[in-house]
Amino acid sequence: MRLSAFGMLSLAILASLPVLQAKAQERERAPLRLVVPYAAGGTTDYVARLLQKPLGEFLKQTVIVENRPGAAGTIGTDNVAKAPADGNTLLFGNQGPNALAPTLRKTPYDALNDLRPLTTIAFMPLVLMTSAEKGPRSLELLLQQARKPGANVNYGSSGIGSLAHLTAVEFSRRGKLEMTHIPYQGGSQVATGLLQGDIQCSFATSLESASMVRSGRMRVLGVAAAHRVPSMPHIPAIAEVLPGFESVLWFAAFAPKGTRDEDAIRLRDALVKAVESADFRRYLAENHAEARASTPEQLTQLIQRDMQHWADVARTARVAM
Template identity: 45%
Template sequence: MANIDLNRRRVAAAAALLALPAVRAWAQGYPSRPIRVVVPYPAGGSTDQLARAIQQPMQELLGQPVVIDNRAGAGGTIGTDVVAKAAPDGYTLAFGNTGPNAVVSLLRKVPYDPVHDLAPISTVALTPMILAVPADSPARTLKEFLAYAKREGDKLNYGSVGNGSLSHLTGEQFNDQAGLKLKHIPYSGGAPLLAAFAGGQLQAAFVTGLDGASMLASGKVRYLAVATPKPTDVVPGLPAIAEEVPGFAATAWFGLLAPKGVPADILAKVHGAVVAAVARPEVRKIFIDRRIEPHSSTPQEMEQRIAGEMKHWGEVIKKAGITI
Protein backbone atom coordinates (compact mmCIF):
# COMPACT_ATOMS: atom_id res chain seq x y z
CA MET A 1 0.00 0.00 0.00
CA ALA A 2 2.87 2.37 0.83
CA ASN A 3 4.43 1.75 -2.59
CA ILE A 4 1.11 2.50 -4.31
CA ASP A 5 0.77 5.80 -2.43
CA LEU A 6 4.38 6.70 -3.28
CA ASN A 7 3.81 5.97 -6.95
CA ARG A 8 0.64 8.09 -6.96
CA ARG A 9 2.56 11.01 -5.46
CA ARG A 10 5.30 10.62 -8.08
CA VAL A 11 2.75 10.55 -10.91
CA ALA A 12 1.02 13.65 -9.49
CA ALA A 13 4.34 15.49 -9.16
CA ALA A 14 5.31 14.58 -12.73
CA ALA A 15 1.94 15.79 -14.04
CA ALA A 16 2.36 19.09 -12.20
CA LEU A 17 5.81 19.61 -13.76
CA LEU A 18 4.45 18.84 -17.22
CA ALA A 19 1.65 21.38 -16.69
CA LEU A 20 4.00 24.26 -15.80
CA PRO A 21 4.77 25.30 -19.40
CA ALA A 22 1.05 25.42 -20.17
CA VAL A 23 0.37 27.59 -17.11
CA ARG A 24 3.21 29.95 -18.07
CA ALA A 25 1.91 30.21 -21.64
CA TRP A 26 -1.58 30.89 -20.31
CA ALA A 27 -0.24 33.67 -18.08
CA GLN A 28 1.87 35.17 -20.89
CA GLY A 29 -1.23 35.45 -23.08
CA TYR A 30 -3.24 37.16 -20.35
CA PRO A 31 -5.48 39.01 -20.82
CA SER A 32 -7.01 37.86 -24.08
CA ARG A 33 -10.61 38.85 -23.30
CA PRO A 34 -12.54 41.31 -21.08
CA ILE A 35 -11.89 41.33 -17.34
CA ARG A 36 -14.85 41.54 -14.96
CA VAL A 37 -14.46 43.53 -11.75
CA VAL A 38 -17.27 42.75 -9.32
CA VAL A 39 -18.25 45.68 -7.09
CA PRO A 40 -20.36 44.24 -4.26
CA TYR A 41 -22.38 47.46 -3.85
CA PRO A 42 -24.88 49.45 -5.95
CA ALA A 43 -23.78 51.58 -8.90
CA GLY A 44 -23.07 55.16 -7.87
CA GLY A 45 -22.06 54.32 -4.28
CA SER A 46 -18.71 55.19 -2.75
CA THR A 47 -17.03 51.86 -3.54
CA ASP A 48 -18.40 51.91 -7.09
CA GLN A 49 -17.06 55.43 -7.69
CA LEU A 50 -13.53 54.39 -6.77
CA ALA A 51 -13.68 51.23 -8.88
CA ARG A 52 -14.75 53.28 -11.90
CA ALA A 53 -11.92 55.77 -11.30
CA ILE A 54 -9.35 53.07 -12.13
CA GLN A 55 -11.45 51.30 -14.79
CA GLN A 56 -10.26 53.25 -17.84
CA PRO A 57 -6.55 53.34 -16.84
CA MET A 58 -6.58 49.59 -16.23
CA GLN A 59 -8.18 48.99 -19.64
CA GLU A 60 -5.41 50.99 -21.30
CA LEU A 61 -2.67 49.26 -19.33
CA LEU A 62 -3.97 45.70 -19.81
CA GLY A 63 -5.19 46.14 -23.37
CA GLN A 64 -8.62 44.63 -22.74
CA PRO A 65 -12.00 45.99 -21.59
CA VAL A 66 -12.51 46.12 -17.82
CA VAL A 67 -16.21 45.65 -17.09
CA ILE A 68 -17.71 46.76 -13.76
CA ASP A 69 -20.32 44.29 -12.51
CA ASN A 70 -22.39 45.59 -9.56
CA ARG A 71 -23.58 42.70 -7.38
CA ALA A 72 -25.02 44.40 -4.30
CA GLY A 73 -26.53 42.85 -1.20
CA ALA A 74 -25.90 41.39 2.24
CA GLY A 75 -23.28 43.94 3.24
CA GLY A 76 -21.12 43.25 0.21
CA THR A 77 -20.97 39.49 0.73
CA ILE A 78 -23.08 38.48 -2.29
CA GLY A 79 -20.71 40.03 -4.81
CA THR A 80 -17.65 38.93 -2.87
CA ASP A 81 -18.92 35.35 -2.91
CA VAL A 82 -19.29 35.51 -6.70
CA VAL A 83 -15.56 36.21 -6.96
CA ALA A 84 -14.56 33.71 -4.27
CA LYS A 85 -16.24 30.95 -6.30
CA ALA A 86 -15.11 32.14 -9.75
CA ALA A 87 -12.57 30.33 -11.92
CA PRO A 88 -9.01 31.30 -10.82
CA ASP A 89 -8.04 32.59 -14.26
CA GLY A 90 -7.73 36.34 -13.59
CA TYR A 91 -10.86 37.27 -15.54
CA THR A 92 -13.06 37.80 -12.46
CA LEU A 93 -11.81 40.16 -9.75
CA ALA A 94 -13.35 41.83 -6.69
CA PHE A 95 -13.18 45.49 -5.80
CA GLY A 96 -13.35 44.93 -2.07
CA ASN A 97 -13.18 46.95 1.10
CA THR A 98 -12.92 46.55 4.86
CA GLY A 99 -16.51 45.31 5.31
CA PRO A 100 -16.91 42.05 3.36
CA ASN A 101 -13.19 41.31 3.39
CA ALA A 102 -12.28 41.91 7.04
CA VAL A 103 -15.32 42.55 9.25
CA VAL A 104 -18.59 40.88 8.19
CA SER A 105 -17.29 37.32 8.66
CA LEU A 106 -16.51 38.21 12.29
CA LEU A 107 -20.18 38.99 12.90
CA ARG A 108 -22.05 36.29 11.02
CA LYS A 109 -21.54 33.28 8.81
CA VAL A 110 -20.70 34.14 5.19
CA PRO A 111 -20.56 31.72 2.23
CA TYR A 112 -16.82 32.23 1.66
CA ASP A 113 -13.63 32.38 3.69
CA PRO A 114 -12.16 35.90 3.28
CA VAL A 115 -8.64 34.60 3.99
CA HIS A 116 -8.55 31.24 2.20
CA ASP A 117 -10.86 31.91 -0.77
CA LEU A 118 -9.50 35.28 -1.91
CA ALA A 119 -6.04 36.52 -2.87
CA PRO A 120 -5.18 40.19 -2.20
CA ILE A 121 -3.69 42.04 -5.19
CA SER A 122 -3.31 45.65 -4.04
CA THR A 123 -5.04 48.32 -2.04
CA VAL A 124 -6.25 51.24 -4.13
CA ALA A 125 -7.21 53.83 -1.51
CA LEU A 126 -7.41 54.51 2.20
CA THR A 127 -9.75 56.83 4.05
CA PRO A 128 -9.76 57.69 7.75
CA MET A 129 -12.94 57.66 9.75
CA ILE A 130 -13.99 61.19 10.71
CA LEU A 131 -15.87 62.28 13.83
CA ALA A 132 -18.84 64.40 12.68
CA VAL A 133 -21.35 66.35 14.77
CA PRO A 134 -24.43 68.45 13.92
CA ALA A 135 -23.66 72.01 12.85
CA ASP A 136 -25.45 73.31 15.95
CA SER A 137 -23.62 71.02 18.39
CA PRO A 138 -22.47 72.83 21.56
CA ALA A 139 -19.10 71.12 21.10
CA ARG A 140 -16.90 73.14 18.74
CA THR A 141 -13.72 71.10 19.26
CA LEU A 142 -12.76 67.50 19.97
CA LYS A 143 -11.84 68.40 23.55
CA GLU A 144 -15.20 70.08 24.06
CA PHE A 145 -17.02 67.07 22.61
CA LEU A 146 -15.24 64.65 24.94
CA ALA A 147 -16.15 66.81 27.96
CA TYR A 148 -19.74 67.15 26.69
CA ALA A 149 -20.11 63.40 26.12
CA LYS A 150 -18.65 62.48 29.50
CA ARG A 151 -20.96 64.97 31.21
CA GLU A 152 -24.09 63.75 29.42
CA GLY A 153 -23.31 60.02 29.57
CA ASP A 154 -25.84 57.78 27.82
CA LYS A 155 -28.13 60.72 27.04
CA LEU A 156 -26.14 61.25 23.82
CA ASN A 157 -26.17 58.98 20.80
CA TYR A 158 -24.19 58.35 17.65
CA GLY A 159 -25.44 57.11 14.31
CA SER A 160 -23.99 54.60 11.87
CA VAL A 161 -24.76 53.35 8.35
CA GLY A 162 -25.81 49.99 9.80
CA ASN A 163 -25.22 47.35 12.47
CA GLY A 164 -21.75 45.89 12.10
CA SER A 165 -20.59 48.63 9.72
CA LEU A 166 -17.20 50.27 10.16
CA SER A 167 -18.94 53.42 11.38
CA HIS A 168 -20.60 51.32 14.10
CA LEU A 169 -17.41 49.53 15.14
CA THR A 170 -15.48 52.79 15.20
CA GLY A 171 -18.11 54.31 17.49
CA GLU A 172 -17.81 51.39 19.90
CA GLN A 173 -14.02 51.61 19.84
CA PHE A 174 -14.37 55.34 20.60
CA ASN A 175 -16.69 54.62 23.54
CA ASP A 176 -14.22 52.11 24.94
CA GLN A 177 -11.00 54.07 24.52
CA ALA A 178 -12.44 57.46 25.50
CA GLY A 179 -14.51 56.13 28.40
CA LEU A 180 -17.83 57.26 26.91
CA LYS A 181 -21.38 55.85 26.88
CA LEU A 182 -22.75 57.10 23.56
CA LYS A 183 -25.76 55.04 22.46
CA HIS A 184 -25.68 53.51 19.00
CA ILE A 185 -28.49 54.16 16.48
CA PRO A 186 -28.10 52.25 13.19
CA TYR A 187 -29.47 53.51 9.87
CA SER A 188 -29.74 51.78 6.51
CA GLY A 189 -27.09 53.82 4.72
CA GLY A 190 -25.67 57.32 4.38
CA ALA A 191 -28.84 59.06 3.16
CA PRO A 192 -30.94 58.12 6.23
CA LEU A 193 -27.98 59.03 8.43
CA LEU A 194 -27.83 62.50 6.86
CA ALA A 195 -31.58 62.90 7.33
CA ALA A 196 -31.18 62.05 11.02
CA PHE A 197 -28.43 64.64 11.37
CA ALA A 198 -30.54 67.24 9.59
CA GLY A 199 -33.48 66.40 11.85
CA GLY A 200 -31.44 66.86 15.02
CA GLN A 201 -31.78 63.22 16.08
CA LEU A 202 -28.04 62.55 16.45
CA GLN A 203 -25.18 64.02 18.42
CA ALA A 204 -22.34 62.34 16.51
CA ALA A 205 -21.31 59.83 13.85
CA PHE A 206 -18.16 58.42 12.31
CA VAL A 207 -18.08 58.81 8.52
CA THR A 208 -15.59 58.39 5.69
CA GLY A 209 -14.55 61.41 3.66
CA LEU A 210 -16.47 60.05 0.67
CA ASP A 211 -19.70 59.22 2.51
CA GLY A 212 -19.50 62.37 4.60
CA ALA A 213 -19.10 64.74 1.64
CA SER A 214 -22.83 65.21 1.06
CA MET A 215 -23.40 65.67 4.80
CA LEU A 216 -20.73 68.35 4.98
CA ALA A 217 -22.05 70.08 1.86
CA SER A 218 -25.54 70.19 3.36
CA GLY A 219 -24.32 72.58 6.04
CA LYS A 220 -25.99 70.40 8.68
CA VAL A 221 -22.77 68.70 9.78
CA ARG A 222 -19.33 69.73 11.04
CA TYR A 223 -16.19 67.63 11.26
CA LEU A 224 -14.33 67.67 14.57
CA ALA A 225 -11.41 65.24 14.24
CA VAL A 226 -9.91 62.48 12.16
CA ALA A 227 -9.09 58.92 13.24
CA THR A 228 -5.50 58.87 12.02
CA PRO A 229 -2.53 58.67 14.42
CA LYS A 230 -1.73 62.31 13.56
CA PRO A 231 -3.33 65.06 11.43
CA THR A 232 -3.54 64.23 7.74
CA ASP A 233 -3.64 66.22 4.50
CA VAL A 234 -6.41 63.89 3.32
CA VAL A 235 -8.79 65.85 5.56
CA PRO A 236 -6.84 69.05 6.24
CA GLY A 237 -7.36 71.29 9.22
CA LEU A 238 -8.58 68.62 11.62
CA PRO A 239 -6.79 67.34 14.72
CA ALA A 240 -6.24 63.63 15.23
CA ILE A 241 -8.51 61.95 17.79
CA ALA A 242 -5.33 60.28 19.08
CA GLU A 243 -4.21 63.67 20.43
CA GLU A 244 -6.90 63.36 23.11
CA VAL A 245 -7.51 59.58 23.02
CA PRO A 246 -4.04 58.00 22.79
CA GLY A 247 -3.73 55.15 20.31
CA PHE A 248 -7.10 55.72 18.65
CA ALA A 249 -7.15 54.94 14.91
CA ALA A 250 -9.71 53.68 12.39
CA THR A 251 -9.22 53.57 8.63
CA ALA A 252 -11.21 52.08 5.77
CA TRP A 253 -9.49 50.62 2.70
CA PHE A 254 -10.53 49.78 -0.83
CA GLY A 255 -8.67 47.38 -3.09
CA LEU A 256 -8.58 44.60 -5.64
CA LEU A 257 -8.68 40.86 -4.91
CA ALA A 258 -8.83 37.68 -6.98
CA PRO A 259 -10.06 34.14 -6.37
CA LYS A 260 -7.41 32.07 -4.63
CA GLY A 261 -5.38 30.03 -7.08
CA VAL A 262 -4.84 32.55 -9.87
CA PRO A 263 -1.35 31.95 -11.35
CA ALA A 264 1.33 34.25 -9.92
CA ASP A 265 2.25 35.64 -13.36
CA ILE A 266 -1.33 36.80 -13.91
CA LEU A 267 -1.58 38.34 -10.45
CA ALA A 268 1.67 40.19 -11.12
CA LYS A 269 0.25 41.66 -14.35
CA VAL A 270 -2.92 42.83 -12.62
CA HIS A 271 -0.91 44.20 -9.68
CA GLY A 272 1.29 46.23 -12.01
CA ALA A 273 -1.76 47.68 -13.76
CA VAL A 274 -3.42 48.63 -10.46
CA VAL A 275 -0.29 50.36 -9.13
CA ALA A 276 0.17 52.27 -12.39
CA ALA A 277 -3.51 53.25 -12.50
CA VAL A 278 -3.50 54.59 -8.93
CA ALA A 279 -0.37 56.63 -9.69
CA ARG A 280 -2.01 58.48 -12.59
CA PRO A 281 -2.59 62.20 -11.84
CA GLU A 282 -6.24 62.12 -12.97
CA VAL A 283 -6.98 59.18 -10.67
CA ARG A 284 -5.19 60.76 -7.74
CA LYS A 285 -7.20 63.94 -8.23
CA ILE A 286 -10.51 62.03 -8.19
CA PHE A 287 -9.52 60.37 -4.92
CA ILE A 288 -8.08 63.45 -3.21
CA ASP A 289 -11.11 65.58 -4.17
CA ARG A 290 -13.21 62.98 -2.31
CA ARG A 291 -10.99 63.01 0.80
CA ILE A 292 -9.56 59.61 -0.15
CA GLU A 293 -5.83 58.82 -0.07
CA PRO A 294 -4.56 57.04 -3.21
CA HIS A 295 -2.63 54.09 -1.84
CA SER A 296 -1.34 51.02 -3.67
CA SER A 297 0.45 48.17 -1.92
CA THR A 298 2.07 44.80 -2.44
CA PRO A 299 -0.18 41.74 -2.11
CA GLN A 300 1.70 40.84 1.08
CA GLU A 301 1.08 44.28 2.62
CA MET A 302 -2.61 44.04 1.80
CA GLU A 303 -2.77 40.54 3.27
CA GLN A 304 -1.14 41.81 6.48
CA ARG A 305 -3.56 44.75 6.62
CA ILE A 306 -6.57 42.41 6.39
CA ALA A 307 -5.17 40.06 9.03
CA GLY A 308 -4.45 42.97 11.37
CA GLU A 309 -7.94 44.39 10.92
CA MET A 310 -9.61 41.05 11.55
CA LYS A 311 -7.71 40.76 14.82
CA HIS A 312 -8.37 44.37 15.85
CA TRP A 313 -12.07 44.52 14.96
CA GLY A 314 -12.62 41.03 16.35
CA GLU A 315 -11.49 42.33 19.74
CA VAL A 316 -13.75 45.40 19.46
CA ILE A 317 -16.75 43.22 18.51
CA LYS A 318 -16.14 40.83 21.39
CA LYS A 319 -15.63 43.55 23.98
CA ALA A 320 -18.73 45.50 22.89
CA GLY A 321 -20.84 42.36 22.47
CA ILE A 322 -21.87 43.33 18.94
CA THR A 323 -24.15 40.94 17.04
CA ILE A 324 -26.13 41.27 13.81
Protein backbone atom coordinates in the same frame (compact mmCIF):
# COMPACT_ATOMS: atom_id res chain seq x y z
CA MET B 1 25.26 32.30 -46.78
CA ARG B 2 23.02 34.75 -48.63
CA LEU B 3 19.26 34.35 -48.20
CA SER B 4 16.85 34.57 -51.05
CA ALA B 5 14.10 37.16 -51.02
CA PHE B 6 11.66 34.39 -50.08
CA GLY B 7 13.90 33.29 -47.18
CA MET B 8 14.17 36.83 -45.86
CA LEU B 9 10.39 37.23 -46.04
CA SER B 10 9.93 33.96 -44.16
CA LEU B 11 12.26 35.11 -41.39
CA ALA B 12 10.43 38.42 -41.12
CA ILE B 13 7.10 36.60 -40.78
CA LEU B 14 8.50 34.29 -38.11
CA ALA B 15 9.95 37.22 -36.20
CA SER B 16 6.60 39.00 -36.20
CA LEU B 17 4.59 36.00 -34.99
CA PRO B 18 4.98 36.68 -31.23
CA VAL B 19 3.76 40.27 -31.70
CA LEU B 20 0.84 39.15 -33.85
CA GLN B 21 -0.07 36.43 -31.35
CA ALA B 22 0.03 38.91 -28.45
CA LYS B 23 -2.23 41.33 -30.31
CA ALA B 24 -4.62 38.52 -31.15
CA GLN B 25 -4.77 37.52 -27.48
CA GLU B 26 -5.59 41.12 -26.54
CA ARG B 27 -8.42 41.19 -29.08
CA GLU B 28 -9.77 37.83 -27.91
CA ARG B 29 -9.57 38.60 -24.19
CA ALA B 30 -13.00 39.07 -22.60
CA PRO B 31 -13.77 42.29 -20.72
CA LEU B 32 -12.50 42.36 -17.15
CA ARG B 33 -15.26 42.28 -14.52
CA LEU B 34 -14.38 44.64 -11.67
CA VAL B 35 -16.94 43.54 -9.09
CA VAL B 36 -17.99 46.10 -6.48
CA PRO B 37 -19.94 44.37 -3.67
CA TYR B 38 -22.01 47.50 -2.98
CA ALA B 39 -24.63 49.57 -4.78
CA ALA B 40 -23.65 52.23 -7.29
CA GLY B 41 -23.07 55.71 -5.90
CA GLY B 42 -21.34 54.80 -2.65
CA THR B 43 -17.75 55.39 -1.60
CA THR B 44 -16.40 52.01 -2.73
CA ASP B 45 -18.17 52.30 -6.09
CA TYR B 46 -16.80 55.83 -6.58
CA VAL B 47 -13.18 54.78 -6.00
CA ALA B 48 -13.61 51.72 -8.24
CA ARG B 49 -14.86 53.91 -11.09
CA LEU B 50 -11.90 56.25 -10.64
CA LEU B 51 -9.65 53.20 -11.11
CA GLN B 52 -11.61 51.82 -14.08
CA LYS B 53 -10.11 54.04 -16.81
CA PRO B 54 -6.39 53.83 -15.93
CA LEU B 55 -6.68 50.10 -15.21
CA GLY B 56 -8.20 49.47 -18.65
CA GLU B 57 -5.47 51.52 -20.29
CA PHE B 58 -2.65 49.59 -18.63
CA LEU B 59 -4.31 46.21 -19.21
CA LYS B 60 -5.22 47.14 -22.80
CA GLN B 61 -8.53 45.51 -21.96
CA THR B 62 -12.09 46.71 -21.45
CA VAL B 63 -12.90 47.02 -17.73
CA ILE B 64 -16.55 46.84 -16.67
CA VAL B 65 -17.57 47.85 -13.16
CA GLU B 66 -20.24 45.42 -11.98
CA ASN B 67 -22.21 46.22 -8.83
CA ARG B 68 -23.26 43.19 -6.79
CA PRO B 69 -24.67 44.65 -3.56
CA GLY B 70 -26.24 42.88 -0.62
CA ALA B 71 -25.57 41.44 2.86
CA ALA B 72 -22.95 44.08 3.75
CA GLY B 73 -20.81 43.26 0.72
CA THR B 74 -20.69 39.50 1.21
CA ILE B 75 -22.87 38.62 -1.80
CA GLY B 76 -20.56 40.30 -4.31
CA THR B 77 -17.49 38.96 -2.54
CA ASP B 78 -18.86 35.43 -2.68
CA ASN B 79 -19.62 35.92 -6.39
CA VAL B 80 -15.93 36.57 -7.08
CA ALA B 81 -14.77 33.76 -4.77
CA LYS B 82 -16.82 31.33 -6.88
CA ALA B 83 -16.12 32.93 -10.28
CA PRO B 84 -14.05 31.19 -12.99
CA ALA B 85 -10.35 31.75 -12.30
CA ASP B 86 -9.70 32.89 -15.88
CA GLY B 87 -7.98 36.20 -15.17
CA ASN B 88 -11.04 38.21 -16.18
CA THR B 89 -12.61 38.81 -12.75
CA LEU B 90 -11.47 41.06 -9.91
CA LEU B 91 -13.07 41.99 -6.61
CA PHE B 92 -12.82 45.63 -5.56
CA GLY B 93 -13.09 44.93 -1.85
CA ASN B 94 -12.60 46.61 1.49
CA GLN B 95 -12.36 45.45 5.09
CA GLY B 96 -16.14 45.20 5.43
CA PRO B 97 -16.61 41.86 3.61
CA ASN B 98 -12.91 40.97 3.60
CA ALA B 99 -12.06 41.36 7.30
CA LEU B 100 -15.02 42.41 9.47
CA ALA B 101 -17.86 40.17 8.28
CA PRO B 102 -15.80 36.93 8.29
CA THR B 103 -14.69 37.70 11.83
CA LEU B 104 -18.10 38.57 13.25
CA ARG B 105 -20.35 36.04 11.52
CA LYS B 106 -20.34 33.05 9.19
CA THR B 107 -19.84 33.96 5.52
CA PRO B 108 -20.25 31.71 2.45
CA TYR B 109 -16.55 32.15 1.63
CA ASP B 110 -13.25 31.94 3.46
CA ALA B 111 -11.78 35.44 3.24
CA LEU B 112 -8.19 34.25 3.63
CA ASN B 113 -8.35 31.15 1.42
CA ASP B 114 -11.02 31.62 -1.27
CA LEU B 115 -9.60 34.83 -2.75
CA ARG B 116 -6.16 35.67 -4.12
CA PRO B 117 -4.97 39.04 -2.74
CA LEU B 118 -3.23 41.26 -5.28
CA THR B 119 -2.69 44.77 -3.91
CA THR B 120 -4.17 47.54 -1.82
CA ILE B 121 -5.62 50.44 -3.79
CA ALA B 122 -6.32 53.31 -1.41
CA PHE B 123 -6.71 54.31 2.24
CA MET B 124 -9.37 56.74 3.49
CA PRO B 125 -9.67 57.71 7.17
CA LEU B 126 -13.16 57.98 8.59
CA VAL B 127 -14.43 61.33 9.84
CA LEU B 128 -16.68 62.09 12.80
CA MET B 129 -19.52 64.29 11.62
CA THR B 130 -22.47 66.08 13.18
CA SER B 131 -25.27 68.44 12.24
CA ALA B 132 -23.99 72.00 11.75
CA GLU B 133 -27.21 73.33 13.28
CA LYS B 134 -28.03 70.87 16.07
CA GLY B 135 -24.77 69.10 16.85
CA PRO B 136 -21.86 70.00 19.13
CA ARG B 137 -19.59 72.77 17.87
CA SER B 138 -16.32 70.90 18.43
CA LEU B 139 -14.81 67.53 19.31
CA GLU B 140 -14.01 68.78 22.81
CA LEU B 141 -17.64 69.78 23.42
CA LEU B 142 -18.88 66.38 22.24
CA LEU B 143 -16.49 64.64 24.63
CA GLN B 144 -17.57 66.86 27.51
CA GLN B 145 -21.24 66.21 26.79
CA ALA B 146 -20.80 62.44 26.44
CA ARG B 147 -18.83 62.19 29.72
CA LYS B 148 -21.55 63.67 31.88
CA PRO B 149 -23.40 61.20 34.12
CA GLY B 150 -26.62 60.13 32.44
CA ALA B 151 -25.55 61.68 29.15
CA ASN B 152 -28.12 61.26 26.40
CA VAL B 153 -25.78 61.13 23.41
CA ASN B 154 -26.73 58.95 20.46
CA TYR B 155 -24.56 57.94 17.53
CA GLY B 156 -25.67 56.34 14.30
CA SER B 157 -24.26 53.86 11.82
CA SER B 158 -25.40 52.09 8.69
CA GLY B 159 -25.50 48.72 10.42
CA ILE B 160 -24.40 46.61 13.37
CA GLY B 161 -20.85 45.37 12.83
CA SER B 162 -20.06 47.92 10.12
CA LEU B 163 -16.75 49.77 10.24
CA ALA B 164 -18.57 52.96 11.24
CA HIS B 165 -20.28 51.14 14.12
CA LEU B 166 -17.12 49.46 15.45
CA THR B 167 -15.18 52.71 15.08
CA ALA B 168 -17.75 54.47 17.26
CA VAL B 169 -17.60 51.62 19.78
CA GLU B 170 -13.82 52.07 20.03
CA PHE B 171 -14.21 55.86 20.20
CA SER B 172 -16.67 55.52 23.09
CA ARG B 173 -14.48 53.00 24.92
CA ARG B 174 -11.27 55.01 24.62
CA GLY B 175 -13.00 58.26 25.55
CA LYS B 176 -14.96 56.72 28.47
CA LEU B 177 -18.14 58.09 26.93
CA GLU B 178 -21.82 57.38 27.61
CA MET B 179 -23.21 56.88 24.09
CA THR B 180 -26.08 54.86 22.62
CA HIS B 181 -25.97 53.20 19.21
CA ILE B 182 -28.84 53.83 16.79
CA PRO B 183 -28.47 51.54 13.74
CA TYR B 184 -29.90 52.60 10.39
CA GLN B 185 -30.37 50.90 7.03
CA GLY B 186 -27.95 53.11 5.11
CA GLY B 187 -25.93 56.31 4.93
CA SER B 188 -28.83 58.51 3.79
CA GLN B 189 -30.89 57.53 6.84
CA VAL B 190 -27.92 58.27 9.10
CA ALA B 191 -27.67 61.75 7.55
CA THR B 192 -31.38 62.32 8.15
CA GLY B 193 -30.98 61.28 11.77
CA LEU B 194 -28.15 63.78 12.22
CA LEU B 195 -30.05 66.63 10.58
CA GLN B 196 -33.15 65.94 12.66
CA GLY B 197 -31.15 65.77 15.89
CA ASP B 198 -32.08 62.13 16.60
CA ILE B 199 -28.37 61.31 16.78
CA GLN B 200 -25.55 63.66 17.72
CA CYS B 201 -22.70 62.16 15.69
CA SER B 202 -21.67 59.44 13.29
CA PHE B 203 -18.53 58.15 11.65
CA ALA B 204 -18.50 58.17 7.86
CA THR B 205 -16.12 58.42 4.93
CA SER B 206 -15.12 61.88 3.79
CA LEU B 207 -16.92 61.22 0.50
CA GLU B 208 -20.19 60.42 2.27
CA SER B 209 -20.12 63.69 4.17
CA ALA B 210 -18.54 65.94 1.53
CA SER B 211 -21.61 67.39 -0.19
CA MET B 212 -23.43 68.19 3.05
CA VAL B 213 -20.29 69.69 4.59
CA ARG B 214 -19.89 71.93 1.53
CA SER B 215 -23.55 72.96 1.77
CA GLY B 216 -23.11 73.92 5.41
CA ARG B 217 -25.55 71.33 6.75
CA MET B 218 -22.90 69.09 8.34
CA ARG B 219 -19.75 69.71 10.34
CA VAL B 220 -16.70 67.45 10.64
CA LEU B 221 -15.53 67.28 14.25
CA GLY B 222 -12.45 65.13 13.78
CA VAL B 223 -10.67 62.71 11.52
CA ALA B 224 -9.89 59.15 12.60
CA ALA B 225 -6.24 59.24 11.56
CA ALA B 226 -2.97 59.20 13.45
CA HIS B 227 -2.24 62.74 12.22
CA ARG B 228 -4.12 65.57 10.55
CA VAL B 229 -4.89 64.98 6.89
CA PRO B 230 -3.10 67.44 4.52
CA SER B 231 -6.33 68.13 2.62
CA MET B 232 -8.14 68.97 5.91
CA PRO B 233 -5.47 70.72 8.01
CA HIS B 234 -8.06 72.61 10.07
CA ILE B 235 -9.76 69.38 11.25
CA PRO B 236 -8.14 67.83 14.33
CA ALA B 237 -7.06 64.22 14.36
CA ILE B 238 -9.04 62.43 17.07
CA ALA B 239 -5.74 60.86 18.13
CA GLU B 240 -4.74 64.32 19.41
CA VAL B 241 -7.16 63.84 22.32
CA LEU B 242 -7.48 60.03 22.28
CA PRO B 243 -3.93 58.79 21.62
CA GLY B 244 -3.71 55.76 19.34
CA PHE B 245 -7.23 56.11 17.98
CA GLU B 246 -7.37 55.42 14.25
CA SER B 247 -9.88 53.97 11.79
CA VAL B 248 -9.05 53.89 8.10
CA LEU B 249 -11.18 52.40 5.34
CA TRP B 250 -8.99 50.56 2.84
CA PHE B 251 -9.74 49.31 -0.65
CA ALA B 252 -8.00 46.37 -2.31
CA ALA B 253 -8.14 44.09 -5.34
CA PHE B 254 -8.58 40.33 -5.20
CA ALA B 255 -8.84 37.58 -7.82
CA PRO B 256 -10.50 34.15 -7.46
CA LYS B 257 -8.28 31.70 -5.60
CA GLY B 258 -7.32 29.53 -8.60
CA THR B 259 -6.16 32.40 -10.80
CA ARG B 260 -2.93 31.39 -12.57
CA ASP B 261 0.32 33.07 -11.58
CA GLU B 262 0.81 34.66 -15.01
CA ASP B 263 -2.69 36.18 -14.89
CA ALA B 264 -2.23 37.37 -11.32
CA ILE B 265 1.07 39.02 -12.22
CA ARG B 266 -0.46 40.69 -15.27
CA LEU B 267 -3.41 42.01 -13.25
CA ARG B 268 -1.32 43.20 -10.32
CA ASP B 269 1.20 44.99 -12.56
CA ALA B 270 -1.62 46.91 -14.24
CA LEU B 271 -3.30 47.66 -10.90
CA VAL B 272 -0.09 49.07 -9.40
CA LYS B 273 0.48 51.27 -12.45
CA ALA B 274 -3.11 52.52 -12.26
CA VAL B 275 -2.81 53.25 -8.51
CA GLU B 276 0.42 55.15 -9.09
CA SER B 277 -0.90 57.15 -12.05
CA ALA B 278 -0.94 60.91 -11.52
CA ASP B 279 -4.66 61.45 -12.13
CA PHE B 280 -5.77 58.67 -9.79
CA ARG B 281 -3.48 59.89 -7.02
CA ARG B 282 -4.73 63.45 -7.45
CA TYR B 283 -8.41 62.46 -7.42
CA LEU B 284 -7.89 60.46 -4.24
CA ALA B 285 -5.98 63.28 -2.53
CA GLU B 286 -8.80 65.72 -3.38
CA ASN B 287 -11.14 63.39 -1.49
CA HIS B 288 -8.90 63.14 1.59
CA ALA B 289 -7.60 59.68 0.66
CA GLU B 290 -4.22 58.21 -0.24
CA ALA B 291 -3.57 55.98 -3.25
CA ARG B 292 -1.18 53.24 -2.14
CA ALA B 293 -0.28 49.86 -3.61
CA SER B 294 1.11 46.91 -1.67
CA THR B 295 2.43 43.41 -2.15
CA PRO B 296 -0.02 40.49 -1.84
CA GLU B 297 1.73 39.51 1.39
CA GLN B 298 1.27 42.99 2.88
CA LEU B 299 -2.42 42.89 1.97
CA THR B 300 -2.83 39.52 3.71
CA GLN B 301 -1.12 40.91 6.82
CA LEU B 302 -3.44 43.94 6.74
CA ILE B 303 -6.51 41.68 6.63
CA GLN B 304 -5.23 39.51 9.48
CA ARG B 305 -4.42 42.57 11.60
CA ASP B 306 -7.87 44.08 11.03
CA MET B 307 -9.56 40.77 11.81
CA GLN B 308 -7.83 40.57 15.16
CA HIS B 309 -8.24 44.26 16.06
CA TRP B 310 -11.94 44.60 15.27
CA ALA B 311 -12.78 41.19 16.71
CA ASP B 312 -11.24 42.42 20.00
CA VAL B 313 -13.28 45.63 19.82
CA ALA B 314 -16.50 43.71 19.13
CA ARG B 315 -15.80 41.18 21.88
CA THR B 316 -14.94 43.85 24.47
CA ALA B 317 -18.11 45.78 23.68
CA ARG B 318 -20.18 42.56 23.38
CA VAL B 319 -21.35 43.51 19.91
CA ALA B 320 -23.90 40.89 18.88
CA MET B 321 -24.30 40.07 15.20
